[in-house]
Amino acid sequence: MRTMRSFIVRPRLALALTLAGLVAACANTRQPAPVEERAVSTRPAQVALNGAAATPSPAAASMPVAEPPKSGADNAGKPGYYTVRPGDTLIRVGLETGQNARDIARWNNIDNPNALEVGQVLRVAPPGVDPNAPSTKGINAARVEARPLDSKPAAASAVPGAAAPPSTSAPPLVAALPTLPSATPAAPAASARDPDDDVNWAWPANGAVVGGFDESKNKGLTITGKAGDPVFAAADGRVVYAGSGLRGYGNLVIVKHNATYLTAYAHNQALLVKEDQVVRRGQKIAEMGSSDSDRVQLHFEIRRQGKPIDPLRLLPPR
Numbered sequence: 460m461r462t463m464r465s466f467i468v469r470p471r472l473a474l475a476l477t478l479a480g481l482v483a484a485c486a487n488t489r490q491p492a493p494v495e496e497r498a499v500s501t502r503p504a505q506v507a508l509n510g511a512a513a514t515p516s517p518a519a520a521s522m523p524v525a526e527p528p529k530s531g532a533d534n535a536g537k538p539g540y541y542t543v544r545p546g547d548t549l550i551r552v553g554l555e556t557g558q559n560a561r562d563i564a565r566w567n568n569i570d571n572p573n574a575l576e577v578g579q580v581l582r583v584a585p586p587g588v589d590p591n592a593p594s595t596k597g598i599n600a601a602r603v604e605a606r607p608l609d610s611k612p613a614a615a616s617a618v619p620g621a622a623a624p625p626s627t628s629a630p631p632l633v634a635a636l637p638t639l640p641s642a643t644p645a646a647p648a649a650s651a652r653d654p655d656d657d658v659n660w661a662w663p664a665n666g667a668v669v670g671g672f673d674e675s676k677n678k679g680l681t682i683t684g685k686a687g688d689p690v691f692a693a694a695d696g697r698v699v700y701a702g703s704g705l706r707g708y709g710n711l712v713i714v715k716h717n718a719t720y721l722t723a724y725a726h727n728q729a730l731l732v733k734e735d736q737v738v739r740r741g742q743k744i745a746e747m748g749s750s751d752s753d754r755v756q757l758h759f760e761i762r763r764q765g766k767p768i769d770p771l772r773l774l775p776p777r
Contacts (some may be wrong), residue, residue, distance in 0.1 A: 481642035504771070532580055539584035543575050550705045554713060556583040557721050557765035559699040561734075655719035660773045661740050661747070663693045663724060664747065664757045679723070679760035686728055686755050690745040692738040693722050693761070693774070701730050707748030714738060725758035726750050 472566035499724045534540040541556055549572040553560035564572055566582045575581075621773060666688065670681025703710050708725035728748020738744055749755045761770045 472774070529670070533578045534582070539582060539588070541581045541583045543577055543579040543581065545577050546706075547575060547577075548572070548704060549575065550700055550702075550713075552581060552583065553699065554721075554723060554762070555765050557715075557719070558583050559715065561699075653719065655717045658694045658716055658720055658773070659740055660694050660775060661691065662777070663691050663722070663759045663776055664688065665748075666757070669756075672767075672769035679758055680770050682757045682759060684747045684755060684757065686746075686748055688747040688755075689743045690724050690727060690747055690757055691770055692740060692744050693759070694720075694740050694743045696722070696738060698734050698736045698738060698744075699734045701734055701752065703733055707751060709752060710748065711726050712744055714744070719764055723758075723760040723762070725750040725760075726756055753770065 461580070535542050541552055543552070549560040549563055549569070552558075552575075555565055556563075562581055562585075563569075563581060566584075566586055569575075664684055666681045666682045666684035668680050669683050670677050672679060690712075692714055694714075694716050696714040698712060699715045699721070700711065700713040705711055708723070710725075710727040710730055712727065712730055713721055714724075714725045724745055726748055727745035728750060729746040730744070731746070732738060732744045745753055748758050752758075759770060760767050761773060762768070
């Protein structure tokens with residue numbers, strides 16, 4: 460009997476131990492700690508997305524930050540800036556904007572002038588000048604336009620024989636209206652002349668003009684002559700370029716006369732001046748030739764703030 464009972468008790472004990480082990484295993488698998496830790500670790504990221512001022516999690520801190528936009532691209536199309544086009548060089552940019560190519564290189568920290576990229580935005584105004592600020596001409600024009608508006612009531616009362624409007628009548632503007640037709644019109648204010656326009660121009664060569672100005676086809680005058688004929692500076696100024704680095708112009712001299720005007724002398728056979736050299740009106744600066752041209756000629760341009768204009772408008776009559 461004892462043996463029989465021991466056989467019966469032992470299986471029950473084993474079964475109880477087995478069930479206890481299963482319960483413990485289930486209890487271990489239902490621990491919520493990992494789930495709670497994951498929820499806590501994601502809260503900072505969620506708070507950051509919602510804009511709360513919380514310290515970002517290490518994961519959020521390691522995320523790549525987008526680079527701020529380049530300042531040059533933001534200035535594309537604005538006054539005082541130039542966007543590089545295919546085929547542009549610093550010399551051409553200087554010619555198109557009326558600036559010295561070396562100044563442009565310095566203003567934009569360009570070490571290699573041959574490394575321009577299409578779409579690159581260059582500053583073509585001195586750093587100390589705000590190209591977006593209204594010019595002095597614009598300020599003066601605004602004042603001239605405002606002057607008649609401010610002086611209308613005074614002009615009406617100043618007309619001889621005109622009765623002053625009673626103070627108890629309609630508002631001053633309405634009371635002044637009937638007297639406006641009889642008021643003496645104010646003389647238009649003379650527009651301020653730009654001192655840069657006072658340039659004493661001279662012809663750059665003695666030959667005949669065989670090609671006139673055409674904004675789309677010929678940006679200047681074509682003057683014929685013989686190889687070696689003298690080419691003269693059209694006005695006092697400083698040489699900002701002397702070389703052959705601009706395709707289509709051959710041996711080229713560019714003279715800057717002031718902040719507004721520059722002149723270009725192309726296709727020479729010899730250059731007699733150097734960059735930064737001061738030249739005087741009528742000084743021989745080159746010899747006429749046919750470099751980068753099919754015949755001997757001088758291509759002469761006058762540019763106002765980089766824009767080509769008809770030289771015949773400024774050169775004295777022959």
